[in-house]
Amino acid sequence: MVSKITYPAAYKVKVPFARSVVVGDLVFLSGCSGQTLETFHVSSNDVVEQTEVSLDKVKGALEQAGTTMNNIVKTVLYLKNIEDYDRVEAKRQDYYRKHAPKLIEEPPTDTLVGVAGLHEPDMLVEIDVIAVTP
Amino acid sequence: MEKKVYPLYYAGKKQPFARSVVVGNLVFLSGSSGRTIETGEVSSNNVKEQMIVALDKIKGALEEVGSSMENIVKTVIYLKHVGDYQIMRDTEFEYYQKYAPRLVYEPPASTFVQPTSLARPNMLVEIDAIAIISE
Numbered sequence: 001m002v003s004k005i006t007y008p009a010a011y012k013v014k015v016p017f018a019r020s021v022v023v024g025d026l027v028f029l030s031g032c033s034g035q036t037l038e039t040f041h042v043s044s045n046d047v048v049e050q051t052e053v054s055l056d057k058v059k060g061a062l063e064q065a066g067t068t069m070n071n072i073v074k075t076v077l078y079l080k081n082i083e084d085y086d087r088v089e090a091k092r093q094d095y096y097r098k099h100a101p102k103l104i105e106e107p108p109t110d111t112l113v114g115v116a117g118l119h120e121p122d123m124l125v126e127i128d129v130i131a132v133t134p
Numbered sequence: 135m136e137k138k139v140y141p142l143y144y145a146g147k148k149q150p151f152a153r154s155v156v157v158g159n160l161v162f163l164s165g166s167s168g169r170t171i172e173t174g175e176v177s178s179n180n181v182k183e184q185m186i187v188a189l190d191k192i193k194g195a196l197e198e199v200g201s202s203m204e205n206i207v208k209t210v211i212y213l214k215h216v217g218d219y220q221i222m223r224d225t226e227f228e229y230y231q232k233y234a235p236r237l238v239y240e241p242p243a244s245t246f247v248q249p250t251s252l253a254r255p256n257m258l259v260e261i262d263a264i265a266i267i268s269e
Contacts, residue, residue, distance in 0.1 A: 025135035025158055073137055073155045074162040076262070082251040093150060106139035110151035111165030111262050113212055114251030132135045132157045 007064055010037045010057075020065045025132050027065045031078070032057040033118060033126040047084045047124040051091045054127050059099055067133045069100035072108040076128040082114040088125055140198055144174030154195045159267045161201050165212070166191040167252065167260040181218045181258045185225040188261050193233060201267045203234035206242040210262040216248045222259060 005022040009015045034042040034050025096103040142153035168176040168184025230237040
Protein backbone atom coordinates (compact mmCIF):
# COMPACT_ATOMS: atom_id res chain seq x y z
CA MET A 1 0.00 0.00 0.00
CA VAL A 2 1.39 3.39 -0.99
CA SER A 3 0.64 6.32 1.26
CA LYS A 4 0.44 9.92 0.12
CA ILE A 5 2.00 12.97 1.65
CA THR A 6 0.13 16.23 1.13
CA TYR A 7 1.87 19.59 1.31
CA PRO A 8 -0.65 22.40 1.87
CA ALA A 9 -0.88 25.37 -0.47
CA ALA A 10 1.51 28.19 0.35
CA TYR A 11 -0.89 31.05 -0.43
CA LYS A 12 -1.70 33.53 2.32
CA VAL A 13 -5.40 32.88 1.61
CA LYS A 14 -6.91 29.47 2.27
CA VAL A 15 -7.51 27.37 -0.84
CA PRO A 16 -9.00 23.89 -1.18
CA PHE A 17 -6.10 22.34 -3.08
CA ALA A 18 -2.64 21.15 -2.12
CA ARG A 19 0.67 22.64 -3.15
CA SER A 20 1.82 19.12 -3.90
CA VAL A 21 1.00 15.51 -3.21
CA VAL A 22 3.74 12.90 -3.09
CA VAL A 23 2.85 9.29 -3.82
CA GLY A 24 5.69 6.79 -3.83
CA ASP A 25 8.29 8.24 -6.20
CA LEU A 26 5.92 10.67 -7.89
CA VAL A 27 5.19 14.30 -7.05
CA PHE A 28 2.02 15.96 -8.36
CA LEU A 29 1.73 19.75 -8.20
CA SER A 30 -1.33 21.94 -8.42
CA GLY A 31 -1.27 24.19 -11.48
CA CYS A 32 1.24 27.02 -11.05
CA SER A 33 0.29 30.40 -12.45
CA GLY A 34 1.56 33.95 -12.11
CA GLN A 35 -0.51 34.47 -8.95
CA THR A 36 1.96 35.31 -6.23
CA LEU A 37 1.98 33.42 -2.94
CA GLU A 38 1.56 36.71 -1.09
CA THR A 39 -1.46 38.18 -2.89
CA PHE A 40 -3.05 35.27 -4.81
CA HIS A 41 -3.24 37.72 -7.74
CA VAL A 42 -0.91 38.23 -10.67
CA SER A 43 1.79 40.81 -10.08
CA SER A 44 2.02 41.80 -13.73
CA ASN A 45 0.09 41.62 -16.98
CA ASP A 46 3.21 40.50 -18.82
CA VAL A 47 3.20 36.84 -19.77
CA VAL A 48 6.96 36.45 -19.35
CA GLU A 49 6.83 37.82 -15.81
CA GLN A 50 3.88 35.59 -15.02
CA THR A 51 5.89 32.65 -16.34
CA GLU A 52 8.76 33.51 -14.03
CA VAL A 53 6.46 33.64 -10.98
CA SER A 54 4.95 30.34 -12.05
CA LEU A 55 8.36 28.66 -12.44
CA ASP A 56 9.53 30.03 -9.08
CA LYS A 57 6.47 28.39 -7.54
CA VAL A 58 7.17 25.11 -9.33
CA LYS A 59 10.77 25.20 -8.09
CA GLY A 60 9.75 26.01 -4.52
CA ALA A 61 7.06 23.34 -4.40
CA LEU A 62 9.40 20.67 -5.74
CA GLU A 63 12.15 21.59 -3.30
CA GLN A 64 9.67 21.48 -0.43
CA ALA A 65 8.68 17.99 -1.54
CA GLY A 66 12.32 16.89 -1.44
CA THR A 67 13.07 16.97 -5.14
CA THR A 68 14.27 19.47 -7.76
CA MET A 69 13.28 20.88 -11.13
CA ASN A 70 15.79 18.54 -12.78
CA ASN A 71 13.41 15.73 -11.87
CA ILE A 72 10.38 17.06 -13.76
CA VAL A 73 8.81 14.32 -15.88
CA LYS A 74 5.77 15.98 -17.45
CA THR A 75 4.44 19.48 -17.91
CA VAL A 76 1.20 20.79 -19.38
CA LEU A 77 1.41 24.42 -20.42
CA TYR A 78 -1.90 26.29 -20.52
CA LEU A 79 -1.84 29.59 -22.36
CA LYS A 80 -4.62 32.14 -22.68
CA ASN A 81 -3.06 33.53 -25.87
CA ILE A 82 -1.39 30.82 -27.91
CA GLU A 83 0.72 33.39 -29.75
CA ASP A 84 2.60 33.92 -26.46
CA TYR A 85 4.09 30.44 -26.80
CA ASP A 86 7.47 31.42 -28.24
CA ARG A 87 8.11 34.01 -25.51
CA VAL A 88 6.96 31.67 -22.76
CA GLU A 89 9.05 28.79 -24.08
CA ALA A 90 12.12 31.03 -24.36
CA LYS A 91 11.62 32.09 -20.74
CA ARG A 92 11.13 28.52 -19.65
CA GLN A 93 14.29 27.32 -21.42
CA ASP A 94 16.19 30.21 -19.90
CA TYR A 95 14.89 29.29 -16.45
CA TYR A 96 15.79 25.61 -16.92
CA ARG A 97 19.28 26.59 -18.08
CA LYS A 98 19.75 28.53 -14.86
CA HIS A 99 17.99 26.30 -12.34
CA ALA A 100 17.64 22.86 -13.94
CA PRO A 101 20.37 22.48 -16.56
CA LYS A 102 19.76 18.76 -16.90
CA LEU A 103 16.42 19.55 -18.57
CA ILE A 104 18.13 21.23 -21.52
CA GLU A 105 19.62 17.93 -22.68
CA GLU A 106 16.90 15.72 -21.26
CA PRO A 107 13.67 17.72 -21.35
CA PRO A 108 10.39 16.65 -19.74
CA THR A 109 7.40 15.57 -21.79
CA ASP A 110 5.15 18.53 -22.49
CA THR A 111 1.71 19.36 -23.83
CA LEU A 112 0.60 22.82 -24.94
CA VAL A 113 -3.06 23.84 -24.64
CA GLY A 114 -4.74 27.13 -25.52
CA VAL A 115 -7.57 27.86 -23.08
CA ALA A 116 -10.50 30.28 -23.07
CA GLY A 117 -9.83 31.33 -19.52
CA LEU A 118 -7.88 30.61 -16.37
CA HIS A 119 -8.95 31.26 -12.78
CA GLU A 120 -8.79 35.06 -13.08
CA PRO A 121 -9.18 37.11 -16.28
CA ASP A 122 -5.67 38.55 -16.08
CA MET A 123 -3.97 35.17 -15.75
CA LEU A 124 -2.13 34.36 -18.98
CA VAL A 125 -0.25 31.16 -18.17
CA GLU A 126 -0.51 28.13 -15.93
CA ILE A 127 1.84 25.14 -15.73
CA ASP A 128 0.96 21.66 -14.48
CA VAL A 129 3.87 19.53 -13.31
CA ILE A 130 4.57 15.92 -12.43
CA ALA A 131 8.03 15.08 -11.10
CA VAL A 132 9.87 12.24 -9.43
CA THR A 133 11.68 12.21 -6.13
CA PRO A 134 15.46 11.69 -6.35
CA MET B 135 14.08 7.41 -8.72
CA GLU B 136 15.90 7.44 -12.07
CA LYS B 137 14.04 8.73 -15.09
CA LYS B 138 14.84 7.78 -18.63
CA VAL B 139 14.27 10.43 -21.27
CA TYR B 140 13.60 9.55 -24.92
CA PRO B 141 14.15 12.56 -27.18
CA LEU B 142 11.71 13.77 -29.82
CA TYR B 143 12.80 14.82 -33.29
CA TYR B 144 10.62 16.59 -35.84
CA ALA B 145 12.15 16.70 -39.33
CA GLY B 146 15.44 15.66 -37.76
CA LYS B 147 15.45 18.54 -35.27
CA LYS B 148 15.53 17.78 -31.54
CA GLN B 149 12.60 19.36 -29.70
CA PRO B 150 12.69 21.07 -26.28
CA PHE B 151 10.31 18.40 -25.00
CA ALA B 152 10.77 14.66 -24.78
CA ARG B 153 9.02 11.98 -26.79
CA SER B 154 8.60 10.06 -23.56
CA VAL B 155 9.92 9.86 -20.03
CA VAL B 156 9.94 6.55 -18.17
CA VAL B 157 9.85 6.50 -14.38
CA GLY B 158 9.63 3.11 -12.73
CA ASN B 159 6.85 1.32 -14.58
CA LEU B 160 5.11 4.52 -15.74
CA VAL B 161 5.52 6.08 -19.18
CA PHE B 162 4.65 9.74 -19.76
CA LEU B 163 4.34 11.03 -23.33
CA SER B 164 4.34 14.53 -24.73
CA GLY B 165 1.06 15.50 -26.36
CA SER B 166 0.69 13.66 -29.68
CA SER B 167 -0.86 15.55 -32.57
CA GLY B 168 -1.19 15.11 -36.33
CA ARG B 169 2.28 16.59 -36.94
CA THR B 170 4.35 13.92 -38.62
CA ILE B 171 7.80 12.96 -37.34
CA GLU B 172 9.16 13.31 -40.86
CA THR B 173 8.10 16.89 -41.54
CA GLY B 174 6.95 18.37 -38.23
CA GLU B 175 3.85 19.56 -40.08
CA VAL B 176 0.34 18.15 -40.14
CA SER B 177 -0.09 15.97 -43.20
CA SER B 178 -3.75 16.78 -43.67
CA ASN B 179 -6.50 19.15 -42.56
CA ASN B 180 -8.74 16.15 -41.95
CA VAL B 181 -9.35 15.33 -38.30
CA LYS B 182 -9.52 11.58 -38.88
CA GLU B 183 -6.14 11.58 -40.60
CA GLN B 184 -4.64 13.73 -37.87
CA MET B 185 -6.03 11.28 -35.28
CA ILE B 186 -4.36 8.36 -37.06
CA VAL B 187 -1.00 10.16 -37.16
CA ALA B 188 -1.35 10.98 -33.44
CA LEU B 189 -2.26 7.38 -32.56
CA ASP B 190 0.62 6.05 -34.70
CA LYS B 191 2.97 8.32 -32.76
CA ILE B 192 1.64 7.11 -29.42
CA LYS B 193 1.99 3.51 -30.55
CA GLY B 194 5.55 4.12 -31.76
CA ALA B 195 6.59 5.99 -28.61
CA LEU B 196 5.21 3.25 -26.34
CA GLU B 197 6.88 0.50 -28.35
CA GLU B 198 10.17 2.39 -28.21
CA VAL B 199 10.19 2.08 -24.41
CA GLY B 200 9.12 -1.56 -24.33
CA SER B 201 5.45 -0.92 -23.66
CA SER B 202 2.47 -1.08 -25.99
CA MET B 203 -0.82 0.67 -26.62
CA GLU B 204 -2.63 -1.97 -24.61
CA ASN B 205 -0.88 -0.58 -21.56
CA ILE B 206 -2.36 2.91 -21.81
CA VAL B 207 -3.84 3.94 -18.46
CA LYS B 208 -5.09 7.46 -19.08
CA THR B 209 -5.71 9.77 -22.01
CA VAL B 210 -6.65 13.42 -22.25
CA ILE B 211 -7.95 14.27 -25.70
CA TYR B 212 -7.95 17.88 -26.85
CA LEU B 213 -10.17 18.50 -29.84
CA LYS B 214 -10.39 21.89 -31.49
CA HIS B 215 -13.92 21.40 -32.87
CA VAL B 216 -16.28 19.67 -30.51
CA GLY B 217 -18.39 18.70 -33.52
CA ASP B 218 -15.59 16.28 -34.48
CA TYR B 219 -16.13 14.33 -31.26
CA GLN B 220 -17.83 11.29 -32.77
CA ILE B 221 -15.31 11.00 -35.63
CA MET B 222 -12.53 11.25 -33.06
CA ARG B 223 -13.98 8.49 -30.84
CA ASP B 224 -14.81 6.24 -33.83
CA THR B 225 -11.28 6.61 -35.17
CA GLU B 226 -9.83 5.86 -31.74
CA PHE B 227 -12.07 2.79 -31.38
CA GLU B 228 -11.17 1.43 -34.83
CA TYR B 229 -7.49 1.98 -34.12
CA TYR B 230 -7.73 0.09 -30.84
CA GLN B 231 -9.60 -2.76 -32.57
CA LYS B 232 -6.72 -3.09 -34.98
CA TYR B 233 -3.68 -2.46 -32.79
CA ALA B 234 -4.72 -2.77 -29.13
CA PRO B 235 -7.81 -4.97 -28.98
CA ARG B 236 -7.68 -5.28 -25.22
CA LEU B 237 -8.58 -1.57 -24.96
CA VAL B 238 -11.88 -2.26 -26.69
CA TYR B 239 -12.96 -4.18 -23.58
CA GLU B 240 -10.73 -2.51 -21.01
CA PRO B 241 -10.41 1.10 -22.19
CA PRO B 242 -8.18 3.67 -20.53
CA ALA B 243 -9.49 6.39 -18.24
CA SER B 244 -10.09 9.37 -20.49
CA THR B 245 -10.85 13.07 -20.29
CA PHE B 246 -12.11 15.18 -23.15
CA VAL B 247 -11.38 18.90 -23.45
CA GLN B 248 -12.06 21.49 -26.11
CA PRO B 249 -9.18 23.99 -26.17
CA THR B 250 -9.43 27.36 -27.88
CA SER B 251 -6.25 26.52 -29.77
CA LEU B 252 -3.48 24.00 -30.06
CA ALA B 253 0.18 24.69 -30.79
CA ARG B 254 -0.49 25.48 -34.45
CA PRO B 255 -3.62 26.80 -36.13
CA ASN B 256 -3.98 23.75 -38.38
CA MET B 257 -3.76 21.23 -35.54
CA LEU B 258 -7.21 19.77 -34.86
CA VAL B 259 -6.47 17.18 -32.21
CA GLU B 260 -3.88 16.37 -29.58
CA ILE B 261 -3.74 13.35 -27.29
CA ASP B 262 -1.98 13.10 -23.95
CA ALA B 263 -1.29 9.58 -22.75
CA ILE B 264 0.12 7.87 -19.68
CA ALA B 265 0.89 4.16 -19.85
CA ILE B 266 2.59 1.45 -17.87
CA ILE B 267 5.33 -0.97 -18.74
CA SER B 268 3.88 -4.31 -17.74
CA GLU B 269 6.14 -6.79 -16.03
